[in-house]
């Protein structure tokens with residue numbers, strides 16, 4: 408007889424199925440730049456490898472600069488693994504810090520021009536760790552309504568009061584602080600700089616003014632802008648001459664790697680190493696990540712040509728899809744959302760694209776608000792102009808078939 412909890416899990420999964428919310432990510436066999444070979448769900452397990460013509464154009468990664476297969480980055484990673492081995496073997500507080508971790512933290516701090524930086528094993532761990540570590544009872548966190556799940560979970564873990572402000576509404580933040588500031592000791596205003604699912608930009612300069620005016624702290628997650636915009640790719644804050652108190656950068660996107668860093672003052676870094684539980688009680692990223700990060704940071708800094716390329720691809724993709732009648736909001740980031748409304752429709756469009764050799768995963772609630780299910784298309788600097796034309800043609804034809 409099944410345990411009651413398993414029956415309950417079955418009911419919950421069945422409910423997701425009814426709502427078209429079951430996740431079945433494709434299994435990727437190989438990557439060839441921005442093309443992938445996807446395991447054929449219907450093929451027998453030992454079927455011959457798909458031929459070159461069965462490659463699928465991937466438009467679902469965050470590899471903005473195409474660094475995930477950059478030869479210099481791969482060489483640095485291979486060399487670092489040979490030198491340091493695979494895992495870090497324990498938390499840095501337990502086994503010690505590798506020099507490679509410190510080299511990376513110095514490189515990141517110098518890249519963002521901050522006093523220091525602290526490595527975390529992921530962006531999720533960084534956001535959860537920072538918000539839990541910095542806030543105390545009697546503090547307030549103001550968080551944008553469309554902030555990433557890791558920020559939402561950090562707010563849940565924090566012992567402070569949390570107020571969620573309407574997306575991008577700096578005026579709302581100011582009005583709330585005018586009324587409520589006196590009730591709190593420390594206030595943290597938290598936002599992404601470029602939002603992950605819409606590619607729209609936070610009003611960073613206004614938020615900085617407000618935080619200065621009310622003696623609050625500004626925390627910015629640069630996941631989708633570090634490497635992609637700003638002088639030498641130093642992100643949207645650097646582009647707007649905004650110096651946040653806490654700057655979070657996950658490295659799984661434009662840096663082509665994994666892990667994350669929190670950059671800021673020496674005091675902030677010291678505090679994170681003593682209070683951030685996701686840093687203290689979790690195995691450190693393998694030391695090889697440290698040396699690979701140093702190499703990735705150099706590539707990002709020298710990557711103006713890659714930034715120009717991904718920006719041009721983003722403009723072309725957006726314009727082509729809009730011309731074909733798809734609902735694509737305005738924007739200047741390479742994140743190109745194609746809004747289709749219901750989860751069912753997003754699944755159907757994604758499936759039609761799979762049949763046409765394009766990988767564009769459906770994005771559905773709770774990742775995005777109800778009624779805004781979408782495909783989130785992301786060109787990278789590794790795509791060619793022909794890849795983008797091919798993407799536009801195939802999305803337009805899949806959409807026409809779905810709408811007929």
Ligand SMILES: Cc1ncc(COP(=O)(O)O)c(C=O)c1O
Pocket residue numbers: 528529530531532534555557599603628630631657658659665666667
């Ligand atoms: C804005 C934002 N912050 C944080 C994260 C989490 O980063 P990681 O994938 O390194 O956990 C993501 C996405 O993954 C993100 O989009």
